[in-house]
């Protein structure tokens with residue numbers, strides 16, 4: 001009889017291990033905890049962010065511009081660092097827009113997507129001279145009216161809800177009825193209306209999905225995206241300056257998931273680009289990424305308060321939990337709960353091991369950081385590190401739930 005092989009987490013190598021401690025931004029975790037002055041905290045590794053962008057640029061054709069989608073991690077220090085590495089920032093609220101403008105990046109390289117932009121959001125965007133990814137015919141009218149009032153010509157691109165879906169995607173954001181974007185079939189009418197308004201037309205934004213680990217699915221979506229853009233370009237009032245083809249590159253979170261083959265994605269784009277650039281001369285192709293750029297560079301660290309046994313099961317109770325890291329608890333859109341990669345940050349590989357369940361301090365069974373996972377034997381004072389936590393962590397969590405202290409956030413590692 002063969003024993004079934006249990007699926008494993010994809011190997012993670014972004015943080016070295018020295019003296020059995022995880023090292024983030026050059027600092028061993030216990031020392032980093034002392035430096036931060038509290039647990040729980042999120043730490044982001046500056047070098048890991050830089051290396052990820054460099055590796056991606058190597059894999060992608062040089063003609064493609066890279067944007068950072070800020071909602072993945074809006075910590076101002078992270079956004080500032082990313083702004084120096086990428087070609088543009090994508091924001092999804094007036095609050096994110098302020099942080100993006102603070103970086104000093106050229107406003108023409110900031111774009112703003114999102115349904116339900118308020119009058120105040122639109123006015124800020126128009127006044128700042130950033131590019132609005134307009135999500136509906138109604139929003140286009142509101143933008144044009146605000147431009148008139150402010151005596152500033154709005155810079156607009158149309159976000160298109162494509163007539164296809166990104167296959168094998170963690171989160172579908174295009175195809176079928178959606179609150180996002182203008183349905184591809186009515187886009188020609190909206191473009192005709194746009195031609196009558198006092199706005200500058202930049203191009204199209206076509207985002208079909210998120211958290212995709214399959215290069216073949218992304219390649220197919222890229223082909224369909226370019227075909228759709230070429231069809232719509234025939235109705236545009238001016239040549240396209242930009243074509244944002246979305247992103248959706250995923251990272252491995254759960255056992256059994258394999259890393260996205262980014263070289264294959266890049267090779268696909270390299271093969272498609274000549275035809276696209278011939279048909280749309282002068283266009284800037286943009287890829288916008290959130291989690292792929294920052295997700296693997298972050299770790300969430302909490303400290304064990306208590307170790308207890310309950311009917312044969314070992315519980316490690318920590319000072320951190322779902323109020324800081326909803327995704328790791330399995331409650332951020334997951335259908336079946338699976339464990340994020342978790343280690344005891346000051347006993348990563350050595351010493352005796354055991355199966356333990358890591359929970360937080362909240363009075364709810366949902367507050368789970370690791371369910372019956374193999375970990376180093378640990379107790380009060382030891383540090384629990386949740387990896388792959390640089391995206392959709394703190395800002396995507398219900399921090400006020402149960403009124404526990406807030407988590408700190410630090411960006412660690414030297415510049416240059």
Ligand SMILES: *Cc1c(COP(=O)(O)O)cnc(C)c1O
Pocket residue numbers: 069071072090092113207209210211246247248249288289290291292391
């Ligand atoms: C959320 C979002 C992104 C980022 O998605 P990731 O999965 O983090 O890469 C990019 N573009 C748009 C329009 C988004 O809404």
